[in-house]
Amino acid sequence: MTLKLQNINKHYKTNHALKNFTYSFNNGIYGLLGPNGAGKSTLINILAGNVIADDDSSILYDNHPIKRHNKEFRSKIGFMPQQQSLYDNFTARHFMLYIAALKGIKSKQAEEETKELLTRVELIETADKNIGSFSGGMKQRVLVAQAMLGQPEILLLDEPTAGLDPRQRVIIRDLIKHYAKDRIVLISTHITSDIETIADEVIMMNKGDIVCSGKVSELCGDSTNGIITLEQLYMQIYNEKDEEK
Ligand SMILES: Nc1ncnc2c1ncn2[C@@H]1O[C@H](COP(=O)(O)OP(=O)(O)OP(=O)(O)O)[C@@H](O)[C@H]1O
Ligand SMILES: [Mg+2]
Known part of the structure; x- marks a missing residue:
């Protein structure tokens, strides 16, 4: 599977939010910082x-241009938005089944996957409670779980571990890693240790540009300074950007 993005631009009125974003994604985990x-x-x-x-933007999936997001391409995508927009009056189980139905997943498979995913994110015991009564971290875990329904080939997670306690963060990281085999996973995060532990590659962005990208081990293995952490690399790169202002 290859997802090729070529010259992706996005203007919000005069704000150029994404500038000629060009990158090729193969199976693996990619961290956006x-x-x-x-x-x-x-x-x-x-x-x-x-x-x-x-x-002028172009998206190619296995060399097929994706013009509009047709149903076929949508069915390959699992998405977790950054903003929590859950249905407070749904139970976790109903919410999962509802999303599964929107994705066109057959009911038996939907029930099985719901059970498995809620177990993995440690919400099976509260599966029949209303989401409105959940803590922020519990809601977050429902959102991660729903993105994986239907085992999509492309998984897009916008800050999946934000607001999670350390133990739950590790559980979610392990789940993502387990899931990522033979799939393309994109994770946006502010937590450099998430990327260090699970991402195959990191893409560092600033004001719509890619400022640095590649394998973490290669970027952080500096021949003059020895090995630095991703956090240290982050500080170097973005301090320089600040000084350029
Ligand atoms: N719906 C929108 N309308 C207008 N401008 C927008 C909209 N969404 C994002 N922007 C602008 O586009 C730029 C990129 O925003 P984006 O939300 O993609 O950043 P981000 O990297 O996800 O940031 P964060 O770490 O805060 O989540 C910002 O300048 C933002 O103000
Ligand atoms: Mg964001």
Whole structure:
């Protein structure tokens, strides 16, 4: 599976939020890093079909151009939005089954996957409670779980571990890693350790540009300074950007 993005641009009126974003994704986990407003959610939303890119942008999936997000391409995508927009009056189980129905998943498979995913995110015991009564982290875990329904080939997660306690963060990371075999997974995050532990590649963005990308081990293995952490690399890169202002 290859997802090729070529010259993806997005203007919100005069704000150029994504600038000629060009990158090829193969199976594996890709971490998107960058300060607030860098364009991470814009990119993810374009891929999810929620935001329309400018006209000159091109998306190719296994060399087929994706013009509009038709039903076939949508069915390959699992998406977790950054903003929590859950239905408070649904139970976790009903919410999952509802999303599964929207994705066209048959009811038996939907029930099985719902059970498995809610077990993995440790919500099976509260599966029949209303989402409105959940803590922020519990809601977050329902959102991650729903994105994986139907085992989509492309998984887009916008800050999946934001607001999770350390133990739940590790559980979600392991789930993503387990899931990612033979799939393309894009994760936007502010947590560098999430990327260090599970991502195959990192893409660092700033004001709609890619400022640095590649394998974490290669970017952080500096011949003069020895090995640095991704957080240290982040500080170096974005401090320089600040000084350029
Ligand atoms: N719906 C919108 N209308 C107008 N401008 C928008 C809209 N969505 C995003 N923007 C702008 O596009 C730019 C990129 O925003 P985006 O949400 O993609 O950043 P981000 O990297 O996800 O940031 P964060 O880390 O805060 O989530 C910002 O300048 C933002 O103000
Ligand atoms: Mg965002």
